[in-house]
Amino acid sequence: MISEPEPVGWPDDGDAERSALPAPRTESVTPPPYEGEGPGSGGETIGAGAPPAGPARRRPWLWALGGAVAASAVWAGGLYGYARTGPDLGGYAISRDLCLDAELPALTERFGRRGNAGSGVDERPSVDRAVCRITLMPAEDREAGQEPVPLTYATVEVGYTLHKKTDPAPEFDARITDLVPADGARPEVRRVPGPGERAYLIIDSGLDGVRLKVLDGRAEFTLEVSTLRLNVVDPTSGESRETEPLDPAGMAPDLVTDMAELMAAVKG
Numbered sequence: 001m002i003s004e005p006e007p008v009g010w011p012d013d014g015d016a017e018r019s020a021l022p023a024p025r026t027e028s029v030t031p032p033p034y035e036g037e038g039p040g041s042g043g044e045t046i047g048a049g050a051p052p053a054g055p056a057r058r059r060p061w062l063w064a065l066g067g068a069v070a071a072s073a074v075w076a077g078g079l080y081g082y083a084r085t086g087p088d089l090g091g092y093a094i095s096r097d098l099c100l101d102a103e104l105p106a107l108t109e110r111f112g113r114r115g116n117a118g119s120g121v122d123e124r125p126s127v128d129r130a131v132c133r134i135t136l137m138p139a140e141d142r143e144a145g146q147e148p149v150p151l152t153y154a155t156v157e158v159g160y161t162l163h164k165k166t167d168p169a170p171e172f173d174a175r176i177t178d179l180v181p182a183d184g185a186r187p188e189v190r191r192v193p194g195p196g197e198r199a200y201l202i203i204d205s206g207l208d209g210v211r212l213k214v215l216d217g218r219a220e221f222t223l224e225v226s227t228l229r230l231n232v233v234d235p236t237s238g239e240s241r242e243t244e245p246l247d248p249a250g251m252a253p254d255l256v257t258d259m260a261e262l263m264a265a266v267k268g
Contacts, residue, residue: 090217091267092162094123098132101265102158106254107225111154112138128162151230152246159222160266169197172215176200192252195260196221203248210248212255216263223259225251 095101099119108114115135122129136154161168177187188203196216203210209226231242 086164087167087218089162089164090219092217092219093266094121094128094162095130095160095266096121098130098158098160099134102132102134102156102223102258102262103265104134104136104156104158104258105261106257107154107156107251108136110251110254111136111152111227126163126165128164130160132158134158153228153230155226155228157222157224157226158262159220159224160262161220163218163220168218168220169215172198172220176213177202190249192256194256195263199256199259201249201252201255208245208248210251210255212252212259214259214263219263219266221259221263223255223262225255 097119098121099117104114113136115137117132117134119132120130134156136156138151138153176189185204190201190203192199192201192212194212194214196214196219198215200213201210202213208229209224211222211224214221227246229242229245
């Protein structure tokens with residue numbers, strides 16, 4: 001601050017006018033507060049002549065830590081929900097008696113009435129399995145004295161597997177055929193439009209048999225038909241009469257029809 005100067009050489013009498021110097025102004029300059037700081041802000045005191053500091057930086061590891069915690073919470077919540085509900089089974093459930101669920105109307109019309117039947121079921125935390133074996137046989141509608149006619153029987157095997165832990169889709173195509181075919185011949189495999197996500201027709205020409213394998217989500221189905229032809233020998237001539245061999249591919253529509261009804265019955 002600048003003090004007022006003392007007068008020098010002024011006369012003592014009152015006639016002379018005194019020359020008064022104008023009083024100097026005193027100003028105190030207060031620097032403006034730093035943006036973002038104020039009383040209680042805890043900011044640093046900037047010394048005279050120091051360059052102004054740039055904007056305060058946020059610590060990046062705090063953002064990373066927050067993101068990791070949030071992601072862990074979301075993952076843990078999803079895992080908890082999955083553990084409670086389990087995978088989506090598409091409405092499929094275990095079949096307590098697959099022979100009751102597999103009515104097989106199309107195959108029954110082709111081969112005849114249902115004969116012997118047997119079923120089994122195995123329920124586990126990871127997978128449910130059910131199987132049914134049925135014999136279809138034609139009725140002998142002949143009167144007394146009539147000669148017997150050759151007949152064709154059919155054995156039908158139905159399989160159902162429900163995967164409750166793992167997804168069977170990546171391995172389904174690789175397990176379509178048997179590793180060692182029963183007749184030694186490589187079966188013919190055809191992709192068919194049918195029920196489910198994927199359906200294959202497997203023809204075993206040497207065994208007069210045909211299979212339909214279907215994958216639908218976590219559920220696998222197999223419908224296999226093997227035929228047995230009974231020949232008739234004429235006692236007089238000794239000639240043998242037999243039925244015409246069935247065309248396995250011609251049975252495909254019947255298998256597709258019966259498979260669709262079986263899947264609907266198991267799905268409930």
